[in-house]
Every structure is written in structure tokens, then in C-alpha cells.
Amino acid sequence: MxxxxxxxxxxxxxxxxxxxxxxxxxxxxxxxxxxxxxxxxxxxxxxxxxxxxxxxxxxxxxxxxxxxxxxxxxxxxxxxxxxxxxxxxxxxxxxxxxxxxxxxxxxxxxxxxxxxxxxxxxxxxxxCGFICNKKFHICLYIVGAIVCATAMCVSLYLLFSASQSLALASIATIASGGSSYLLFKACNEVYGLYNESTIVTDPDVMQLLDSGLAPV
Known part of the structure; x- marks a missing residue:
């Protein structure tokens, strides 16, 4: 060996x-x-x-x-x-x-x-399992962001109608924060996917890390 x-x-x-x-x-x-x-x-x-x-x-x-x-x-x-x-x-x-x-x-x-x-x-x-696929993760993040944005708009409408200003501010903050986070994750996944597909220099997959750092 x-x-x-x-x-x-x-x-x-x-x-x-x-x-x-x-x-x-x-x-x-x-x-x-x-x-x-x-x-x-x-x-x-x-x-x-x-x-x-x-x-x-x-x-x-x-x-x-x-x-x-x-x-x-x-x-x-x-x-x-x-x-x-x-x-x-x-x-x-x-x-x-x-x-x-x-x-x-x-x-x-x-x-x-x-x-x-x-x-x-x-x-x-x-x-590559479908659930572990990066493209699948990207789709989930984007869908999640859309759902959060939709929920935020609905909440804004209902709460504005009820004149509950405090609740409106708090839910709007939560919804916008969730939407921003999911969009941020989606961008990161896209960037990571791009890197894995294009890096071919001296040039990009299990489970154990060795402490050795000497170049081959």
C-alpha cells in the first residue's frame, strides 16, 4: 500500500x-x-x-x-x-x-x-440522491423565500385592515428576515454550485478529515 x-x-x-x-x-x-x-x-x-x-x-x-x-x-x-x-x-x-x-x-x-x-x-x-442534490436545495430555498414573501404581503394586508400596528411591524420584520435569509442561502448554493462545476486548476467530495496538510 x-x-x-x-x-x-x-x-x-x-x-x-x-x-x-x-x-x-x-x-x-x-x-x-x-x-x-x-x-x-x-x-x-x-x-x-x-x-x-x-x-x-x-x-x-x-x-x-x-x-x-x-x-x-x-x-x-x-x-x-x-x-x-x-x-x-x-x-x-x-x-x-x-x-x-x-x-x-x-x-x-x-x-x-x-x-x-x-x-x-x-x-x-x-x-447523487435527489434530496442531497444542490439544485434541489436551491429550489427549496427559492420556494421558501417566495412563500415567506407571500405570507408577509398577506399579513401586511390583514394587519393593516385591522389597524394592529405593533403586530404589523413585528410580523413584517420576521417575514422579511426569513425571506432575506432564504434568498441569501439560495445565492450561496448557486455560488457553491458554480465553483464545483468550473474549478479545474491544480485544481473541487465523504466524511473523514486528516490533519496532514503537506502538498502531494
Whole structure:
């Protein structure tokens, strides 16, 4: 596993593919003295997509060959489970946010352009849930802002008719504050979505932060 980082830095795609296939379960792991995992390095070097295509293809092909040779159902199930686990390890590595870039935790997907991100997600079967989708969040914020603004207008009308000046002032303040907050959140989401889609310099996704800040 220790050599995977060095192999990735050297940019030897074939050797990197072979090493990853031999130790798929270790790809998502990272050392204390490293920033991120080997996929972060491969992505920053520009060969993650090509390497991933070969890794998945070879794993599926070797499993198919072994399944055809298998003489009992138990071995077939074991081989299929092993392939499924290997793909899970690869997905975990692709979603691992242990790399720190500009004081921000990012996954290997950050270093890919939008078209590469899409292809990698398809290959690794990474699905973005509708509820977690940024565009969905933006729509919710905008709808919320519209609802707040509508409620504010209705409240203003009803309260003005009833001449309840104090209640009018307080509800108007609350409604306008809520509307402004939701619009502010929507703008932030749009800005974040723009950044994730366009940053492709030395160049943008899981859960653990490492303390290592040394550049790859």
C-alpha cells in the first residue's frame, strides 16, 4: 500500500492499475504523513479516469473468467461478493474527503472537469440522491423565500385592515428576515454550485478529515 502513493506520483498508469487491483481494499486508506489517498494523487495528475476504467474492466473480466471456471455455487457467490466489495472500496476512495485543498476538504472528484466527473460517477455507480442534490436545495430555498414573501404581503394586508400596528411591524420584520435569509442561502448554493462545476486548476467530495496538510 505504501508504494501506491509513489506510483501515483510517478504517473505510471499501468503500474498504478495493477497495484490497485492487487490491494483494492487499501485504496481508500491513507497514511498519517499523507494528504488524501492514492486516488487524490491520480486525479491531480490527470489520469484517474483512465486508470479507473482499466481497474473496473479488469476486475469484472477476471471475476467473469473465475465464475466460468467455478464448479460450485458457493464459489460463484463468493466471487460475486468479492467483486461487489471491491467496487465499494473504489467508491469509498472516490468519495473520500481526506485531502485538504485551499483549507477545504475535497474528494478526488474535485480535480476532474464536469464531463470526467460524470463518467467516473457512472463507472463507479455513484448516485447523487435527489434530496442531497444542490439544485434541489436551491429550489427549496427559492420556494421558501417566495412563500415567506407571500405570507408577509398577506399579513401586511390583514394587519393593516385591522389597524394592529405593533403586530404589523413585528410580523413584517420576521417575514422579511426569513425571506432575506432564504434568498441569501439560495445565492450561496448557486455560488457553491458554480465553483464545483468550473474549478479545474491544480485544481473541487465523504466524511473523514486528516490533519496532514503537506502538498502531494
Amino acid at each position: 505504501d508504494n501506491l502513493f509513489e506510483i501515483a506520483r510517478k504517473g505510471n498508469v499501468d503500474k498504478f492499475v495493477d497495484s490497485c487491483k492487487e490491494r483494492v481494499a487499501c485504496v481508500a486508506k491513507h497514511r498519517i504523513d499523507e494528504n488524501g489517498n492514492p486516488f487524490h494523487i491520480a486525479a491531480s495528475k490527470g489520469f484517474l479516469l483512465s486508470a479507473l476504467q482499466k481497474i473496473i474492466k479488469d476486475l469484472e473480466e477476471s471475476t467473469r473468467v473465475e465464475v466460468e471456471k467455478a464448479k460450485d455455487w458457493e464459489k460463484v457467490k463468493r466471487l460475486e461478493k468479492e467483486l461487489k466489495n471491491n467496487k465499494k472500496y473504489i467508491k469509498e476512495a472516490l468519495l473520500d474527503k481526506s485531502y485538504i485543498k485551499d483549507n477545504k476538504a475535497v474528494s478526488p472528484l474535485y480535480f476532474l472537469d464536469p464531463s470526467e466527473q460524470k463518467e467516473v460517477k457512472q463507472i463507479a455507480d455513484i448516485k
